[in-house]
Amino acid sequence: GQQVMQIPQYQHVQEGEDFTTYCNSSTTLSNIQWYKQRPGGHPVFLIQLVKSGEVKKQKRLTFQFGEAKKNSSLHITATQTTDVGTYFCAGHSGGSNYKLTFGKGTLLTVNP
């Protein structure tokens, strides 16, 4: 079945440093979604990318979808303590338009 892998598993940064997490799928994705889960919380939807090569920005967050629609990245510029949490990517493969497969996530901690 479809597998979604994320690296790194953990990332610790100093406040103000940049952060990037990478997501790779074993199959071509129809779309990729990113979620953030604060410690003790539930996943919260951030964004969805649909087009090959798409880039979207949300303030200090930049999301990219690869040309082959099998990989994606999330980059945070100048991290803040409020960025702490686990970032998950999730995708639908061509075989299912409703079943989301999540990666294991990248846990980001920020030292103030």
Add this chain to the structure above:
Amino acid sequence: GAGVSQSPRYKVAKRGQDVALRCDPISGHVSLFWYQQALGQGPEFLTYFQNEAQLDKSGLPSDRFFAERPEGSVSTLKIQRTQQEDSAVYLCAIPRRGTYNEQFFGPGTRLTVL
């Protein structure tokens, strides 16, 4: 999460007990999903409802897991004869109306099986 409530928030069960977890979505949502999130992992799909119809239960780990949504609104996930490996957070989610995307998660039920 906005539009989805779950109860109980925490449940401790002795191994072998049956448990029932409730999801109450905002009214009018056709689609409803259940996920299981083990510690340090991403959510994993369990089952999907469209109104009262359970269209996909391929993610249910065993026949001890059963989900229903009899009136197309509130859903219950039941686990019979709980085992330690069932310990996880069980999340209910609804997608943005008209799509299967942008899932809005409830706060989850943390199940601990002793």
